[in-house]
Amino acid sequence: MRVVWLAGWYPHTQNPLGGNFIRRHFDAMCETVPKDSSIELFHLAPYFRGKAKPMRLPSSRDQEHIIPVIQLVKAPRFVNALIYYTAALKLVLQIRKSAPELVHVHAADKIGIAAALLKTVGNCDLWLTEHWAIFEQAVPDAFNLRSRWFRSSYRFLWNRVDTVASINNIMYQSMGRVLGSLPRLHPFPNVLDPVFEQDLVLNGVPTRTFDTYRFLHISNFESRKNVPSIIEAFKRFKQMYPMSQMTLIGGSLSVSEALPDGVAVFGGLPPKELIPFFRNATALILVSEAENAPCVLLESLCYGLPVIVTNVGGIPEMCNAHNAIKIPAFQTQEEKAEKIAEALLVFQQKNQNFDSMQIHKNAMELYAANRVSRHLWLGYQNQ
Numbered sequence: 001m002r003v004v005w006l007a008g009w010y011p012h013t014q015n016p017l018g019g020n021f022i023r024r025h026f027d028a029m030c031e032t033v034p035k036d037s038s039i040e041l042f043h044l045a046p047y048f049r050g051k052a053k054p055m056r057l058p059s060s061r062d063q064e065h066i067i068p069v070i071q072l073v074k075a076p077r078f079v080n081a082l083i084y085y086t087a088a089l090k091l092v093l094q095i096r097k098s099a100p101e102l103v104h105v106h107a108a109d110k111i112g113i114a115a116a117l118l119k120t121v122g123n124c125d126l127w128l129t130e131h132w133a134i135f136e137q138a139v140p141d142a143f144n145l146r147s148r149w150f151r152s153s154y155r156f157l158w159n160r161v162d163t164v165a166s167i168n169n170i171m172y173q174s175m176g177r178v179l180g181s182l183p184r185l186h187p188f189p190n191v192l193d194p195v196f197e198q199d200l201v202l203n204g205v206p207t208r209t210f211d212t213y214r215f216l217h218i219s220n221f222e223s224r225k226n227v228p229s230i231i232e233a234f235k236r237f238k239q240m241y242p243m244s245q246m247t248l249i250g251g252s253l254s255v256s257e258a259l260p261d262g263v264a265v266f267g268g269l270p271p272k273e274l275i276p277f278f279r280n281a282t283a284l285i286l287v288s289e290a291e292n293a294p295c296v297l298l299e300s301l302c303y304g305l306p307v308i309v310t311n312v313g314g315i316p317e318m319c320n321a322h323n324a325i326k327i328p329a330f331q332t333q334e335e336k337a338e339k340i341a342e343a344l345l346v347f348q349q350k351n352q353n354f355d356s357m358q359i360h361k362n363a364m365e366l367y368a369a370n371r372v373s374r375h376l377w378l379g380y381q382n383q
Helices: 020-032 077-097 112-121 148-158 169-179 194-203 227-240 271-280 295-302 336-353 356-367 369-381
Strands: 002-007 038-048 064-071 102-106 125-129 214-218 245-249 263-266 283-286 307-310 324-327
Touching: 002 020, 002 112, 020 038, 020 194, 020 295, 020 369, 038 077, 064 077, 077 112, 102 112, 112 125, 112 148, 148 169, 194 271, 194 295, 214 227, 214 271, 227 245, 227 336, 245 271, 271 295, 283 295, 283 336, 295 307, 295 356, 307 336, 324 336, 356 369
Parallel strands: 002 038, 002 102, 038 064, 102 125, 214 245, 214 283, 245 263, 283 307, 307 324
Antiparallel strands: none
């Protein structure tokens, strides 16, 4: 069987962390595909004239193809779009020659057109995995707020999809409500980065103590992640538990007042540098307005780390009373810090009830790379 992946997001030299969850999946699949079959991945990477071309990262596999697509700085938007879609058409013609039996598109923004064309002109099965929260109405870039071209092109793809390999059932149902009839579902959870899996094999699950509360938040700090409310809630908690600490990783802050004592902020870090934070934390906090199936959540659970989360998107499928403190979706801006502070206090009362080893075992059964990739390959064979 010949399989081709088309990735709308993917890591490369100009954006090393972009679409890293797709790369994790692809790395796992490359280890699973039998020798009498093949799998390749293609990503069209736009860049502006004058900048270095996006290239494969040094550790990339030969099966990965990063194709730079130049964009003009002062050109109208439709001109750059035309350049991109011309490159997409060339890619379709290139891939068609090799006659893949299955095409799997990940994050269909822009590249979805190429996948739909391959389905139209070739005799291949078309799979779709979306990693984007645009089908939830709580996000500013929701599907119904996008341009007419975006919506029509996505529907063009959707009407040709044979199977949705969805990272959670909530996403699958949301897509159906927005786009219409539902194709066949093949569950396809996000996968644990091999860097973390290797660390857990070598060093085991950390033993957690609660002499000091060390809270951890990892995200891109965009507004829906509610980082300012997390800080405010922590300030209230720290008044009762002065030795508490909070670490925020992944972005930069613009706050009108100095950060409270015990709060540390770091920019984006590669997986290897996140390991000490997962090992030393007491709980992860992820209280977003909308989520799909965040990788940082499964990473925390695989480290046996209990989580404090909002009950939105695909999170209810990942969290339960045995591994999480869940906050109902926020109704007003004013209640955010209050609800998060209440959840921190609930965690303080219940932290001894969390079994780190059991949290780890349950998570590894779901998110270990070989388990996820074998399940997907079996789905390909049974298409």
